Amino acid sequence: MKKNKTIFMGLERKNNSLPLSNYIVVPIPFERSVSYGHGTAFGPKAVLEASAQVELWDEETKTETWKENIFTTAAVNCKGTTRIVFNRITKTVKDVMRYKGIPFYIGGEHSITQALLEPYIEKYKKLSVLHFDAHADLRAKFEGNPHSHACALYPASKQVPVVQVGIRSVGDTECENINSGKVKTFLMHENRDIKKLIPQVLKNLTDTVYITIDVDGFDPSVIPATGTPQPGGFGWYEALDLFREVINKKNIVAIDVVEACRRDEDTITEMNTAKLIYRLMGYLSQKKK
Ligand SMILES: [Mn+2]
Helix, strand or coil, rough: CCCCCHHHHHHCCCCCCCCCCEEEEEEECCCCCCCCCHHHHHHHHHHHHHHCCCCCCCCCCCCCHHHHCEEEEECCCCCCHHHHHHHHHHHHHHHHHHHHHCEEEECCCHHHHEEEEEHHHHHCCCCEEEEEEECCCCCCCCCCCCCCHHHHHHHHHHHCEEEEECCCCCCCCCCHHHCCCEEEEEHHHHCCHHEEEEEEEEHHHCCEEEEEHHHHHHCCCCCCCCCCCCCCECCCCCCCCCCHHHHHHCEEEEEEECCCCCCCCCCCHHHHHHHHHHHHHHHHHHCCC
């Protein structure tokens, strides 16, 4: 079978369409405020290309989720000022929300979550956010910029409950924002027993959940190519245990997966990110059965 490298999993069903799809993949190759390593702009393309190498039958969920229709939209145009691009992202979200499919937004740097979350916060009065990340991302501004990747969750944290996991890097200007107000932060070093962590995460989330996954929440041995890596993150199976439980117990409105970079040394990051996204789709599909 000839695979199409511009769509998720490299193929789609005959007569696939946006209204018919159970999953909607939206590439957002935005990169503007990166402070250290570069390459998130190439992330979505690399993840789509790698997804064509992921097996269509998933060995854990025992599903062939692609058959439920996965629609990949054109990439969001990320040219222009941050304000212009964020407006475009929010408009795209509003378009996508008209359909039944669960959206997977693929970044791009984490700042896009600010624009992605706005329409969900507006629509769902009891929304909460599961924030998987190495970094707290709760600075009001970073290097003078309120739309930096280091501020990704700050606006949302003033409006809805944000539950943070994987956190192992907190700046001196944001340390007062963790475990304060609407933010519940599970620092990685204090929460290494995943079996104990999961029920606490579930307890702190509302029933309606938006999941934002910065892939640097994983240990760098799982996801090596990220802009600002940190040691000691989630293992593959630990993270899957958490995501499976949250998906099974909560109503998931959308998922974003951000900060995957492309580098020349290897293809581990894009491959594992693609597999993660397909696995999460599998959990969502299993739940419906
Ligand atoms: Mn991060």
